[in-house]
Amino acid sequence: MDYPAPRLLTDDESERDSIRTGESREIGEEVLQDLAPLALPELRSMVHEMSHANSVLKLEAAMFEKFFNRMEPRDLTGHLPPDRHGSSLDLGPAVYSRGRRKSKSRITADRLICLTVEQKCDLAQRELEETREDIQRMKENSERVLQNYLAALEEADIRVVDIKKAIVDFEKDIVNTITKKKGSIIASDKVLRYMEDKIRSRDVLKEKIRLKNDSLKVQKKKMQMQLRQKEELGEALHEVDFQQLKIENAQFLEKIEERNQDLLRQKMTVGNALQILNFYKRKLQTTTSMATRLVKDIAQRKESLEKIEREGILVEKMALQSYRSVWQKAKLASHELQALLPEQVAR
Template sequence: MTSTGEGPSATGSSSISANTSQISLADQFARSTEEEIQFALDEIRNENDKLEKETGILTKYLKRVDPKDIQTQIKGLEASPVQQDVVRVHKRRSRSRTGSTERLLKLTTEQKCDIAQREHDELREEINKFKHETEKILDTYRATREEAEIRLAEMKKSSYEFNRDIVLGAKNLRTGRVVAERVTRYFEDKMRSRKALIEKLRLKNSTLKVQKKKLQLQLKQKEEMGEVLHEVDFKQLRIENNQYLEKIDERNQELLKLKHSSGNTLQVLNTYKKKLNNLTMESNRLKLEISQRNELLTKIDKETELVEKEREKAESINANLRRQLQDYIVPEVLDYVQVRADLYELTKTMKTWERKVDIAQMELQKYQKQWLMMREHNRTVNPWATMEQHAAL
């Protein structure tokens, strides 16, 4: 960052040094190669860019700071080196246009840092101010958008209700026209509901105004009592907020670990539930099979008792037959022949009588048919006699 000053001696010395520097630079350029010249040119360009930035920052600082204010501060307080240099620079800049009395003045590194820090703080304040303004504008736009969305939803609802109650519901089925009384009643109800809403919002607005006055009064009392929060308090609150955020992150990590362990536990529990379900089904199947086997065993026991009784009965019959067999006396051969002859004669007599019975049955059927035919003939010839017979019966 540079500025100008006065003095004829300084002008002469500066012109001589400028001539000698130009001669030395010409000698250097003559002796240097193209790469060295390009490198030196890049360095000069970088230095010029740096000086342009520093000059721009100093220009902004000088435009923002009024020299009258600086002079009053110098009179009342000890002026800082930066302010003194700025005053000198400003005074000398007003007279730097003479051309013959120019002298370069440079700021120290501390002064440059001080000016850059002040410009940085000023730029930060402007950014914060712009940020607050843009946030207000965004809040206004959000509120406008929300209001428009609410209005649109209300209009859609009103349109739906009007179509439902008036366009479709208020038509006369006979004429097909809308009944005027229902339309009038609909708009009267709407106006009544609007008035009720206006009254409700008015009461709410008055309540909010009262709350606002109370809060303003409390804020004024706190300002008078010195209880207003300062920047240090906000920093302390910010530090505490960061600490609480770190604690919340730790708790969230612990919660994630617990959720992970809970998920693993739930998976193990589901596995054991499936195993328990399979074992329960197997147990029920085995119980059913055991009950069936018990029923079968009971049935087998009953059948065994029956078989045992039949065996005892067969043994008793067998014993009786054995006793009869032991007591049996074989007859003589002639007696056996005589019995067989009697059996043959009896069988022959039985067959003869059976044949006679068959013949008699055939004769009986024949006579029954003849009797039936005679009765039918008599009924057709003399029906009155038949009726008398029935009457007598």
Template sequence: MAETDAESVRTESQGGDILCLAEFNVEQLLELTQNVSNELSALKAETEMFDKFYKRLDPKDVSPVAVSEVGASALDFNQMRSRRRSKSRSTISERLLGLNINQKLELVQRELEDSKAEARREAEHADRILQGFQATMEEAEIRSSEIKKARYELERDIGKGRKGEGVTAEKILRYMEEKLRARDSLVDKLRLKNAALKVQKKKLQMQLKQKEEMGEVLEEVDFQQLKIENAQCLERIDKRNHDLLQLKLTAGETLQVLNSYKKKLQDTTAESTNLTKEISARNEMLQRIEQEAQQVEQERAKAESVNKRLRKQLGDYRVPEVLDYIHEKMQQEELERNIRAWERKVEIAELSLKTQRRSRKQLKAANEM
């Protein structure tokens, strides 16, 4: 087998000492690599911070900075295998310009102050945006509640027409006139309140001007007292807002319960109306039935009287004798024969009358010709 030589790699440390990497074991090499990585990360962060600081500077404010020389070394590893145990070493040294500790500390402090100021500005900007959004949401909620209230009042005052019926124009005009009067009164109240606030503002400005002219200044104790009073007022305002929110929730729940009861009342009213109509129809039917019963009772009384009379006649009836019956029957037949004979005679007379009338008409027509 060919004989191989072990390679030895050397590097130059910051202090100028020569380190032989072959003398380190694996754990020491890993630790050394980790330290170098940490130093590189720190240098990278320092470079980024210096870059940010340099970009924020104006060109006229940039001045030459005294630097100190620091040594840096770069490793160049070349491994070769040869039978003559030849070694090649290459060491590259570069001289770089750097900042001293005081300059770095000053730079870090200024960067930290700028970062804090920027964070404060961002926080204030975010607070303003958040307050704007909160004000918009509150305004939208107030507007929504006003719209719901106006709709409820419109339905309450004007009322929903029945199916197939419309709302009269007089109700709408009356409702709009009342709303306009209420809006005008509210505008007048707000105008008066605005005027009062302007007067109060002028008074406060005059008092402040007088205090400034008299040289009165507030001391630190007064500011602390004002801060305490402001905190107490804010606490009371938060409590009132919380109470107001609870009252709004209670009012919402009450409104829901009221709407449910109104719906039940409407259903009950509709059912009562249907029952009233049904009762009226039943009463009319009962009256008709009573009238029919009275008529039936009268007819029954009449039929009963007729029945009594017929029964009385039947009770008083006596059967005639056979000879009388035969005699009456013969007379009836004789009368019927006479009736038929007379009817025949009447027919003959009518025929003769018609014949005479016809002949008379013919004679009359002949005379006229």
């Protein structure tokens, strides 16, 4: 197997490699110097923070990749302004970043790829909206598929019921007759008539469906013609028609304003009438309560008057009885006196 010959590095490439190697070595030494005085718990907390930051960076990278994959190539240019730059994460300054030095090329690259917080929020908001739309579409598709499956199940159930009914009818009308009369011509005639009836019923159903389909086609053509006429009428409108429509719209707006003013006046009139009505209602309620009290007083006085009349009649009766008793006594006394007077005269 032939291996490719190693490519010789130019002076510029070797110089850049040496510069990068020296920078990485310097950065590693600086990081080791910064981390050397730290204790083990501090190092663990730093590792935990860095792992959390890496997970957040992975999520951001996945979201950005999804966003840019969804966008068209022509939308990639000019979507995010290059002059707005910032950190990819607002995690604060790093623990060991005070002694780190970056080259100009690296700073320029960071400026080109970093995003501001507003840009991140915009991208996250768009991704959230896209995700919601995807979820809504999935729900609609799932509902549609579910409805189709339910319709298929319902149709299958109806078909099963029809088949069972047909089997029962066939066994009742044909099979029992054939088993009773084997080899008879009547049984075969019944089978033929049964099949002919089924075929005839299917033909009738097919004819009904065909007629319904024809009527739906005619209705569809009518709707298409109406839609085409509306489109042609809309295309036939000119600027004069639009001006006329604007004038009519202004006139209708004036009429609407007048109607609103009339409605406001009517509302004020109704409010005043309601106030007057409430006043008279209160007055009627007061008068009604007073009339009720007067009726009660009249009833009580009538009862007392009737009682007085009854007592007067009773008193008159008692006086008449006493007068009669006195008159009877006087009459008896006069009779006794008349009886005594002749005796005295005779003596």
